[in-house]
Amino acid sequence: MKILIIGNGYLGKRCADYWPDAVISDKKIYSVADARAVLQKHQPAVVLNAAGVVGKPNVDWCESHPRETIIGNTILPLQIAEACQEAGVYLLHLGTGCVFYDASPDPPGWREDDFANPVAVYTRTKYAADLALSTLPNIGIARIRMPVDYLPVPNNLIYKLVSFPRVIDVENSVTIVEDMVLACRRLLEKRAPGIFHVTNPGAIRHREIIALYEELVDPAHRNEWITASELVAQGLAQKKRSNVILQSSRLEQYGIRLRPIKEALRDTLIKYRIAKISQT
Numbered sequence: 001m002k003i004l005i006i007g008n009g010y011l012g013k014r015c016a017d018y019w020p021d022a023v024i025s026d027k028k029i030y031s032v033a034d035a036r037a038v039l040q041k042h043q044p045a046v047v048l049n050a051a052g053v054v055g056k057p058n059v060d061w062c063e064s065h066p067r068e069t070i071i072g073n074t075i076l077p078l079q080i081a082e083a084c085q086e087a088g089v090y091l092l093h094l095g096t097g098c099v100f101y102d103a104s105p106d107p108p109g110w111r112e113d114d115f116a117n118p119v120a121v122y123t124r125t126k127y128a129a130d131l132a133l134s135t136l137p138n139i140g141i142a143r144i145r146m147p148v149d150y151l152p153v154p155n156n157l158i159y160k161l162v163s164f165p166r167v168i169d170v171e172n173s174v175t176i177v178e179d180m181v182l183a184c185r186r187l188l189e190k191r192a193p194g195i196f197h198v199t200n201p202g203a204i205r206h207r208e209i210i211a212l213y214e215e216l217v218d219p220a221h222r223n224e225w226i227t228a229s230e231l232v233a234q235g236l237a238q239k240k241r242s243n244v245i246l247q248s249s250r251l252e253q254y255g256i257r258l259r260p261i262k263e264a265l266r267d268t269l270i271k272y273r274i275a276k277i278s279q280t
């Protein structure tokens with residue numbers, strides 16, 4: 001199955017690391033014609049859209065660059081989707097679970113078909129794409145949250161948390177990247193339509209991640225704990241962050257299971273330690 005990955009960034013490259021039958025395109029797409037040309041060149045069986053605008057150095061960049069964020073997160077997915085629909089090619093689009101804010105009124109967490117309540121520019125533009133793409137056939141949306149990886153790289157939640165001198169202790173659904181790569185592969189193989197919450201079962205607190213990091217990677221690590229409101233008040237974030245728990249029943253319907261978060265996190269931190277040692 002030839003997979004075309006659009007977007008040569010962190011998550012696109014991580015998928016390409018695991019999928020020998022995938023090609024990754026770094027060609028910039030600004031129109032349906034551009035997307036059509038990329039499809040014609042590669043003739044894929046299925047497409048993963050891992051292109052988007054996440055903001056650099058962080059998501060607050062999107063607050064002051066709404067046009068660029070709309071182009072990358074709302075218009076670009078629609079252009080890619082149009083080319084895929086014309087060609088009859090299944091598209092899996094990488095969405096985000098950060099479209100939800102605060103606790104779900106229906107515990108234990110937000111469901112795939114719940115209407116979201118995004119606040120920030122980044123999350124509003126991502127949700128706009130979800131709303132439109134989810135009306136089309138032959139398209140899946142894989143919503144991931146706070147990627148947790150064993151590679152010590154800036155996009156990885158572990159790397160971010162241990163780099164911050166001051167950290168908030170919140171509970172979240174998160175996505176272990178190794179599990180995400182397997183789940184996305186299965187969604188592509190099944191050409192599964194609709195929205196999927198690609199998060200590991202269970203929830204995890206930042207305090208638990210850091211405690212396990214101190215146990216398994218660096219016992220000398222220290223940080224200060226602050227509240228979520230102090231994060232914005234102290235100017236460490238411009239906009240309130242999404243901290244939420246998601247339900248993931250649609251993956252189960254397709255027989256796709258991710259490891260429970262606590263088991264997967266321990267395994268990831270053991271590998272993180274090895275990767276960190278081999279970096280030095």
Ligand SMILES: NC(=O)c1ccc[n+]([C@@H]2O[C@H](COP(=O)([O-])OP(=O)(O)OC[C@H]3O[C@@H](n4cnc5c(N)ncnc54)[C@H](OP(=O)(O)O)[C@@H]3O)[C@@H](O)[C@H]2O)c1
Pocket residue numbers: 006007008009010011012026027028029030049050051052053054072076094095096097126144145146147155
């Ligand atoms: N990382 C996360 O925490 C996270 C969480 C949930 C969902 N996601 C979603 O996953 C996707 C990938 O995220 P990521 O973390 O891999 O981000 P990333 O490292 O910034 O990768 C995104 C890639 O998309 C490319 N791109 C932007 N506009 C493009 C265009 N018009 N045509 C072709 N390529 C374009 C970027 O190129 P340039 O860098 O050259 O602009 C970059 O290589 C995004 O849609 C994001 O919303 C990410």
